[in-house]
Amino acid sequence: VSRHLLDYGDPLGFMPLREAIATYLREARAVRCEAGQVMVVSGSQHGLDLATRLLLDPGDRVWLEDPGYLGARGALMAAGARLVPVPVDGEGLEVARGIRVAPDARLAYVTPSHQYPLGVTMSLARRLALLEWARARRAWIVEDDYDSEYRYTGRPLASLQGLDRHGRVIYVGTFSKVLFPALRLGYVVVPPALVDAFAAARGLVDRHPPSVTQAVLAEFIAEGSFARHVRRMRMRYAEQQAALVEAARHKLDGVLEVSPAEAGMHLVGWLPSGADDRAASGTAQQVGVEAPALSTFRLRRSGRCGLLLGYAAWAPSELRAAVDTLAAALRCVRS
Amino acid sequence: VSRHLLDYGDPLGFMPLREAIATYLREARAVRCEAGQVMVVSGSQHGLDLATRLLLDPGDRVWLEDPGYLGARGALMAAGARLVPVPVDGEGLEVARGIRVAPDARLAYVTPSHQYPLGVTMSLARRLALLEWARARRAWIVEDDYDSEYRYTGRPLASLQGLDRHGRVIYVGTFSKVLFPALRLGYVVVPPALVDAFAAARGLVDRHPPSVTQAVLAEFIAEGSFARHVRRMRMRYAEQQAALVEAARHKLDGVLEVSPAEAGMHLVGWLPSGADDRAASGTAQQVGVEAPALSTFRLRRSGRCGLLLGYAAWAPSELRAAVDTLAAALRCVRS
Numbered sequence: 001v002s003r004h005l006l007d008y009g010d011p012l013g014f015m016p017l018r019e020a021i022a023t024y025l026r027e028a029r030a031v032r033c034e035a036g037q038v039m040v041v042s043g044s045q046h047g048l049d050l051a052t053r054l055l056l057d058p059g060d061r062v063w064l065e066d067p068g069y070l071g072a073r074g075a076l077m078a079a080g081a082r083l084v085p086v087p088v089d090g091e092g093l094e095v096a097r098g099i100r101v102a103p104d105a106r107l108a109y110v111t112p113s114h115q116y117p118l119g120v121t122m123s124l125a126r127r128l129a130l131l132e133w134a135r136a137r138r139a140w141i142v143e144d145d146y147d148s149e150y151r152y153t154g155r156p157l158a159s160l161q162g163l164d165r166h167g168r169v170i171y172v173g174t175f176s177k178v179l180f181p182a183l184r185l186g187y188v189v190v191p192p193a194l195v196d197a198f199a200a201a202r203g204l205v206d207r208h209p210p211s212v213t214q215a216v217l218a219e220f221i222a223e224g225s226f227a228r229h230v231r232r233m234r235m236r237y238a239e240q241q242a243a244l245v246e247a248a249r250h251k252l253d254g255v256l257e258v259s260p261a262e263a264g265m266h267l268v269g270w271l272p273s274g275a276d277d278r279a280a281s282g283t284a285q286q287v288g289v290e291a292p293a294l295s296t297f298r299l300r301r302s303g304r305c306g307l308l309l310g311y312a313a314w315a316p317s318e319l320r321a322a323v324d325t326l327a328a329a330l331r332c333v334r335s
Numbered sequence: 336v337s338r339h340l341l342d343y344g345d346p347l348g349f350m351p352l353r354e355a356i357a358t359y360l361r362e363a364r365a366v367r368c369e370a371g372q373v374m375v376v377s378g379s380q381h382g383l384d385l386a387t388r389l390l391l392d393p394g395d396r397v398w399l400e401d402p403g404y405l406g407a408r409g410a411l412m413a414a415g416a417r418l419v420p421v422p423v424d425g426e427g428l429e430v431a432r433g434i435r436v437a438p439d440a441r442l443a444y445v446t447p448s449h450q451y452p453l454g455v456t457m458s459l460a461r462r463l464a465l466l467e468w469a470r471a472r473r474a475w476i477v478e479d480d481y482d483s484e485y486r487y488t489g490r491p492l493a494s495l496q497g498l499d500r501h502g503r504v505i506y507v508g509t510f511s512k513v514l515f516p517a518l519r520l521g522y523v524v525v526p527p528a529l530v531d532a533f534a535a536a537r538g539l540v541d542r543h544p545p546s547v548t549q550a551v552l553a554e555f556i557a558e559g560s561f562a563r564h565v566r567r568m569r570m571r572y573a574e575q576q577a578a579l580v581e582a583a584r585h586k587l588d589g590v591l592e593v594s595p596a597e598a599g600m601h602l603v604g605w606l607p608s609g610a611d612d613r614a615a616s617g618t619a620q621q622v623g624v625e626a627p628a629l630s631t632f633r634l635r636r637s638g639r640c641g642l643l644l645g646y647a648a649w650a651p652s653e654l655r656a657a658v659d660t661l662a663a664a665l666r667c668v669r670s
Contacts, residue, residue: 045540045542207516208519
């Protein structure tokens with residue numbers, strides 16, 4: 001083993017991996033970056049935690065998608081932020097609403113490629129409005145591109161970061177979804193002006209990521225295995241999603257409205273208006289089906305109820321069986 | 336590969352590794368712990384950062400050994416602590432002085448087994464006084480046992496944690512010194528009452544440590560390879576230290592006073608009174624010898640000057656050659 005893989009390493013990560021990630025992100029996500037801006041982290045949660053600690057002071061207001069990702073909410077609360085829930089519609093985060101409610105927010109957390117959990121893609125108009133607000137107010141945007149690899153129709157969408165001309169976007173991604181969570185490797189693309197500050201902070205937090213796993217992953221990407229893996233999984237997940245959608249249309253009609261999605265690893269099943277999604281989720285859990293309630297991801301108690309249906313971890317036959325089970329259980333409750 | 340090594344894991348770490356660490360610490364360090372109290376972290380810096388974030392509020396006062404470990408200083412400053420430097424004498428941290436200056440401190444950071452950088456072992460009387468202060472004031476003690484494995488004379492000393500009967504000590508250790516830094520694995524032994532809080536915080540910070548390296552290390556410890564490695568390295572480092580001490584006595588007499596140490600991976604070389612250790616360290620660096628100035632580890636501008644001489648990374652012949660080089664360079668400066 002080379003000595004440089006044993007000794008303390010660069011706080012931003014192993015350079016060959018940072019180069020492989022930069023190349024991948026430029027090509028696949030239109031991220032504008034050099035390897036020097038890439039910080040390797042232990043998954044996206046680690047990236048969110050580092051970014052929010054560094055960029056926020058206690059009491060700072062932060063826009064948060066509502067409904068939104070609970071891990072981001074936790075990291076922001078740990079940093080002492082005051083959360084400003086901003087609703088999400090068919091075009092993504094309602095930027096105008098955010099500006100009306102909290103124009104002076106210091107940061108906005110968004111999942112523009114595939115909103116978590118609703119699955120919406122943020123429109124170009126909204127992206128430009130968000131970037132313009134950040135530029136004018138010198139606010140930061142954290143773009144969490146947690147499952148961007150899995151887009152099934154058309155070309156993968158460009159990242160929000162790729163549209164940024166003023167260094168306001170911190171782009172966060174992870175290998176947890178596309179490879180496996182226990183790898184604990186993700187990345188943050190940092191605006192050039194923040195690179196030194198991130199490196200210094202990282203040194204105090206946990207010094208640097210483990211070198212051997214970084215070296216293995218760098219090789220895996222460089223030799224093309226990563227790209228092959230993504231293509232193969234994309235085909236498999238598309239089949240699994242199709243199986244889930246078809247089974248749901250046959251078996252869950254009138255109980256749960258499930259539409260196909262262009263991207264991601266889960267679908268939203270909408271419940272009839274007036275239904276209680278936490279009760280429905282509890283019923284599902286009792287028959288062995290994990291289907292989190294959409295309302296648990298909401299900060300405000302409003303909006304239509306639904307269930308999250310993950311399909312990445314199961315074969316089509318397993319998904320069909322789960323839909324059968326779920327249909328029987330939910331119909332029981334209704335009647 | 337088992338599925339549980341791929342999916343999200345326990346925020347406190349992989350249970351077989353936590354069990355192996357608990358067994359090792361009970362036997363080798365007289366730490367009082369169950370596996371459930373062990374949190375696997377990415378090295379001791381990560382443990383210090385997690386502990387200080389969780390236990391301190393901005394503005395809290397903290398006792399810090401002076402001179403002391405710079406990484407701890409950085410983590411404490413990042414947590415917003417007000418640093419209270421407490422001098423170290425031949426018995427370790429001067430507890431009575433700490434109580435006089437800042438009785439209401441919320442935390443004390445200490446390296447009782449082998450003070451960094453002076454190499455002193457904290458006396459039993461001081462340990463008991465420190466624990467009594469923490470009990471009475473409900474303060475926390477962070478015990479950093481960073482190189483406890485390498486003790487060359489007599490039995491390894493018991494940990495401070497092993498004397499604690501009131502759950503005030505957070506014990507931090509690392510595999511960086513005894514295996515290799517780039518592994519990024521260390522551990523924190525948490526008082527039972529804090530385990531749930533540490534687990535919740537960890538989930539928000541970076542979720543959990545990488546599973547595969549944890550599984551490999553658990554196996555390495557369980558099969559006895561770790562204990563063999565420590566014994567072998569302990570013999571090798573003892574020889575290296577002896578070579579350094581002997582060479583220094585012959586070649587550095589009157590320039591640098593080097594005494595043997597019972598433990599650790601470095602010695603302190605004391606400069607004649609009135610000498611400037613930063614200048615001497617600069618001279619050493621110019622001839623290719625890394626010997627950090629003791630004064631860089633001090634918060635107050637007082638105390639005798641010296642150089643830190645690490646010996647773990649070099650063979651006896653390399654150490655002798657380095658002493659020759661250093662002697663020539665330092666004599667040049669003096670004359």
